[in-house]
Amino acid sequence: MEILDGKKVSNDIKDEIAAEVLKMKERGEKVPHLAAVLVGNDGASLTYVGSKVRACERIGFESTLVKMPSTTSEIELLAKIKELNENDDIDGFIVQLPLPPQIDTQKVLLAVDPDKDVDGFHPMNFGKMALDMSTFIPATPFGILELLERYNVDTKGKHTVVIGRSHIVGRPMSILMGRKGWPGNSTVTLTHSHTKNITQIISQADIVISALGVPNFLKAEMVKDDAVVIDVGITRVTDESRPKGYKIVGDVDFDNVSKKASFITPVPGGVGPMTIAMLLKNTLLARERHRSSSK
Numbered sequence: 001m002e003i004l005d006g007k008k009v010s011n012d013i014k015d016e017i018a019a020e021v022l023k024m025k026e027r028g029e030k031v032p033h034l035a036a037v038l039v040g041n042d043g044a045s046l047t048y049v050g051s052k053v054r055a056c057e058r059i060g061f062e063s064t065l066v067k068m069p070s071t072t073s074e075i076e077l078l079a080k081i082k083e084l085n086e087n088d089d090i091d092g093f094i095v096q097l098p099l100p101p102q103i104d105t106q107k108v109l110l111a112v113d114p115d116k117d118v119d120g121f122h123p124m125n126f127g128k129m130a131l132d133m134s135t136f137i138p139a140t141p142f143g144i145l146e147l148l149e150r151y152n153v154d155t156k157g158k159h160t161v162v163i164g165r166s167h168i169v170g171r172p173m174s175i176l177m178g179r180k181g182w183p184g185n186s187t188v189t190l191t192h193s194h195t196k197n198i199t200q201i202i203s204q205a206d207i208v209i210s211a212l213g214v215p216n217f218l219k220a221e222m223v224k225d226d227a228v229v230i231d232v233g234i235t236r237v238t239d240e241s242r243p244k245g246y247k248i249v250g251d252v253d254f255d256n257v258s259k260k261a262s263f264i265t266p267v268p269g270g271v272g273p274m275t276i277a278m279l280l281k282n283t284l285l286a287r288e289r290h291r292s293s294s295k
């Protein structure tokens with residue numbers, strides 16, 4: 001069994017991006033600028049946005065954190081998005097999800113300029129992804145592809161079973177694994193809460209990608225020998241013995257599944273850190289595209 005070490009690979013990617021930023025600075029060019037909008041003060045969202053901003057600082061990007069109260073109206077958020085769309089200094093931005101219930105998430109995602117949509121959540125970018133056009137691939141799926149690539153995992157002709165059909169992970173992942181090329185060329189089954197005989201389907205998988213958010217859902221008995229197991233679950237569970245009072249657990253019973261798997265991602269230290277690295281990669285891309293379009 002080999003660990004797909006997202007912590008290590010994400011640090012490699014951040015080093016690569018930092019080297020690019022250094023070159024930009026030496027050429028006297030503007031460095032990439034990422035903005036993140038956070039509405040409300042959900043603890044987990046604050047942590048993630050905080051990590052994104054710190055990662056920007058570490059690699060030499062400019063970053064702006066826009067904090068708005070949980071009572072923000074849809075109109076106010078749309079006005080902020082318009083401002084970020086028009087601000088030529090900002091190369092890319094994200095609106096951290098989930099949003100409070102008074103705000104229509106679909107309207108918000110549609111309002112983001114697709115050229116600044118480094119999350120890849122705008123329908124235009126989702127459509128481009130599905131059609132193999134150059135675009136911003138959502139950071140979590142992009143991170144999983146990057147891990148498969150850097151560990152030389154064979155995906156061609158393999159049966160990939162994706163668990164969960166979220167717009168951010170499961171749905172795009174199912175499309176990406178079935179695309180032409182590598183990592184891809186896989187035969188994909190997208191499973192969800194209405195899937196019949198889900199355990200039987202999972203047992204046929206060469207590659208399992210679990211994006212469910214149910215701790216310890218995936219047990220060793222459910223996976224085939226030598227399966228590749230990607231754990232996208234991140235659930236906070238109270239644990240008084242930890243300094244923060246909680247620990248992060250994935251969807252996979254790691255101790256037992258890892259004995260059977262050929263490759264497996266840990267939680268924490270797997271897909272999570274890759275998500276951040278690929279957001280930075282998308283922001284670098286956004287800067288490069290922005291520069292060539294303003295010349």
Ligand SMILES: Nc1nc(=O)c2c([nH]1)NC[C@@H]1CN(c3ccc(C(=O)N[C@@H](CCC(=O)O)C(=O)O)cc3)C=[N+]21
Pocket residue numbers: 047048051094095096097098119139140234248267268269270271272273275276
């Ligand atoms: N517009 C938007 N874009 C996102 O990309 C987005 C979002 N909204 N909403 C929430 C999810 C979740 N997400 C994570 C990012 C990093 C870790 C991460 O770094 N996890 C660490 C552990 C972090 C910890 O200790 O809490 C790890 O798995 O090792 C996890 C989850 C991005 N998301």
